[in-house]
Amino acid sequence: MATVAEAATRNAALLPRPWRVVAASRESHDVVTLELESAAGETSAWQPGQFNMLYAFGIGEVPISFSGGDPRRLRHSIREVGTVSRALAGLVPGTLAGVRGPYGSAWPLDAARGGDVVIAAGGIGLAPLKPLVERICAERNDFGSVSLLYGARTPVDRLFGACLADWRAQGIDVAETVDHADAGWTGQVGVVTTLVRRARFDPATTRAFLCGPEIMMRFTALELERAGLAPTAIALSMERNMQCALGWCGHCQLGPWFVCLDGPVFDWPRMRELMMVRGL
Amino acid sequence: MKTLDVVIAEHPFFSGFDPAHTALIAGCGRIAAYQPGEFLFQAGLPADDFFLLRRGTVALELEVPGRGPFRFGTATAGEVIGWSWLFPPYEWQFDARAIDAVGVVRFDGACLRGKCEADPVLGYAVMKAFAGVLVDRFIDTRLQLVDVYGHRG
Numbered sequence: 001m002a003t004v005a006e007a008a009t010r011n012a013a014l015l016p017r018p019w020r021v022v023a024a025s026r027e028s029h030d031v032v033t034l035e036l037e038s039a040a041g042e043t044s045a046w047q048p049g050q051f052n053m054l055y056a057f058g059i060g061e062v063p064i065s066f067s068g069g070d071p072r073r074l075r076h077s078i079r080e081v082g083t084v085s086r087a088l089a090g091l092v093p094g095t096l097a098g099v100r101g102p103y104g105s106a107w108p109l110d111a112a113r114g115g116d117v118v119i120a121a122g123g124i125g126l127a128p129l130k131p132l133v134e135r136i137c138a139e140r141n142d143f144g145s146v147s148l149l150y151g152a153r154t155p156v157d158r159l160f161g162a163c164l165a166d167w168r169a170q171g172i173d174v175a176e177t178v179d180h181a182d183a184g185w186t187g188q189v190g191v192v193t194t195l196v197r198r199a200r201f202d203p204a205t206t207r208a209f210l211c212g213p214e215i216m217m218r219f220t221a222l223e224l225e226r227a228g229l230a231p232t233a234i235a236l237s238m239e240r241n242m243q244c245a246l247g248w249c250g251h252c253q254l255g256p257w258f259v260c261l262d263g264p265v266f267d268w269p270r271m272r273e274l275m276m277v278r279g280l
Numbered sequence: 281m282k283t284l285d286v287v288i289a290e291h292p293f294f295s296g297f298d299p300a301h302t303a304l305i306a307g308c309g310r311i312a313a314y315q316p317g318e319f320l321f322q323a324g325l326p327a328d329d330f331f332l333l334r335r336g337t338v339a340l341e342l343e344v345p346g347r348g349p350f351r352f353g354t355a356t357a358g359e360v361i362g363w364s365w366l367f368p369p370y371e372w373q374f375d376a377r378a379i380d381a382v383g384v385v386r387f388d389g390a391c392l393r394g395k396c397e398a399d400p401v402l403g404y405a406v407m408k409a410f411a412g413v414l415v416d417r418f419i420d421t422r423l424q425l426v427d428v429y430g431h432r433g
Contacts, residue, residue: 123429153429179424183349186379188337190353191423198356213428
């Protein structure tokens with residue numbers, strides 16, 4: 001039985017802290033980026049790949065990855081898919097959101113230094129990879145060729161258009177594709193795996209980072225394996241129903257792992273078999 | 281200037297081919313270029329060719345009555361397009377249109393079919409290479425059908 005002190009500690013860990021929305025920008029018809037500053041002057045030592053639990057007061061809490069910012073100003077890009085995410089995306093500058101975190105594992109960027117990098121993103125999956133790309137841009141000479149392969153459903157679903165142009169200017173090979181487009185679109189059409197086949201990288205030195213729908217990550221990882229990457233050189237960010245984000249509740253359990261605690265960033269060998277299990 | 285058999289041997293589609301075979305294949309090819317908007321082939325017309333893409337992007341489309349062209353894919357440098365030349369009735373099922381300036385090696389399908397019939401080892405190598413492309417296209421199409429970015433709830 002928990003002591004009073006232990007219970008107080010557990011409760012404190014679940015208590016959201018108030019952060020103020022200082023900017024809100026619409027990235028697409030269903031994605032909004034919030035910029036948050038602590039109402040109490042706090043900072044957050046987050047790493048690319050990690051997430052916060054964001055609380056819309058009186059409505060609910062959801063896990064949202066960092067999409068940029070710094071320790072004082074956090075950026076979270078939110079896709080409006082349910083009641084809580086719609087409430088968060090509707091917050092305007094000056095209002096408060098609750099924040100718990102940062103939680104989870106980070107992208108293993110240091111392992112990629114000195115070699116080539118492939119970053120494959122699908123849809124809103126570009127958001128958790130954005131701070132990783134920004135860090136690579138800031139330390140560009142530490143890496144060989146860097147390919148960002150970005151797939152979206154249609155041209156209007158593409159995110160961070162200005163960032164993509166900026167990253168190109170900073171020496172990132174940005175390749176985009178959409179699953180569906182009309183004749184007005186002059187870019188690539190097809191699933192993101194087609195971009196893997198077209199990308200130029202040395203499989204012996206390449207590290208890959210994937211984020212997007214599970215099916216997209218599974219086929220992209222298989223395509224990278226086929227291109228010669230070692231399975232251990234592939235990292236991916238998983239998404240599950242996270243509630244406590246502390247490994248207590250078990251909602252996000254995936255086989256032997258808690259996605260909130262052991263992930264969300266995993267290496268491919270830990271996920272490969274699990275992602276082939278029907279219904280898991 | 282590179283000879284055609286060197287151009288072909290350096291193209292990813294023919295990587296790993298026996299040099300004697302690429303020399304035979306080169307005998308059926310010629311360099312060609314297409315301006316933006318120009319068709320490489322169109323549905324319903326005889327499929328006499330296939331194309332190794334060397335530069336540019338090609339849209340793969342289907343003209344849907346009342347809707348105009350439906351673009352289901354694109355192909356770029358390093359890829360091959362066209363397999364209707366391999367099977368009767370040797371007729372294109374889709375359109376291929378240059379999006380920008382496109383450079384290709386264009387092959388006479390009947391010429392290569394004849395060489396494949398005469399040399400089963402060459403024929404098997406060509407069929408194996410095209411089968412790999414077909415498998416990739418099938419997987420890509422199935423993933424497109426899944427609509428992985430579709431809205432939930």
